[in-house]
Amino acid sequence: MSAFNKMLVAIDLTEEAPQVLNKAKAMSEAHNAELLLVHVVEPVGYAYGGDIPMDLTELQDQLDKAAHEQLESYGNQYGVPKDQQMVTVGRPESEIHRIAKEQGVDLIVVGSHGRKGFQLLLGSTANGVLHGTECDVLAVRIN
Template identity: 55%
Template sequence: MSYHHILVAVDLTKDSHKVLERAMAIAERNDHAKISIMHTLEPLGFAYGGDIPMDLTSIQDQLDDHAKKRLGEIAAPHVVEDNQHVVVGMPDTEIHRFSADNGVDLIVVGSHGRHGFALLLGSTSTGVLHGAQCDVLAVRVGKESDE
């Protein structure tokens, strides 16, 4: 199977570079497949459930600006700005939506390799895997991956 459009979903941590590097190697082996990179911000309203009686728009905008800057740092110079996306929503839902809308045939995400309850309680990579309409590669990241 060859891939034409690879989506790299990152959490903006230092491990994001490792996930992108894995995707770049796959893209190179697939006639330099297109790479898009994205980060999903959960809306502040989800986190606070409307408990704060104030307009959170300016704070959400600041978070969005910070995420775009950080994503640009991770993506440069490998992914052009037009293919860098910061979206607001639930990560697995937004990753699935972007993939379907943009003809993605491989999603690459980082995974901390959790076991037992941590896995059952959910991680983004697990959510992405269960609803994806294309292949998903979970790249092991974190302390365990460095050993």
């Protein structure tokens, strides 16, 4: 029996995503594990702190639509079925924890820039995912 049966790979849809996806795909194949592909869209209001007195619904919908399209493209490229691709809105760490728990995930794979010093104090998604999850986390170093 493999140590990992279900893996969640959380990507940010940047040009660095393939580095994380390549590692996650290799791990899932090595363990014959199911792979879930997840992207979390942060609410537009977070970026502005709610200080803009306007309806940002249309912008949020556009971001959500673009995320679905990009994730589907990665899913097709890496052989992840549509029903195992998820786009959600919220705080990345919280949403990744929630989905991992709901889906019974054994391993979360995230990218990490390997920040040091003061930047580390500010935190990162990878650090947030690591501290608070109930399963193993693999942080893939982004070059």
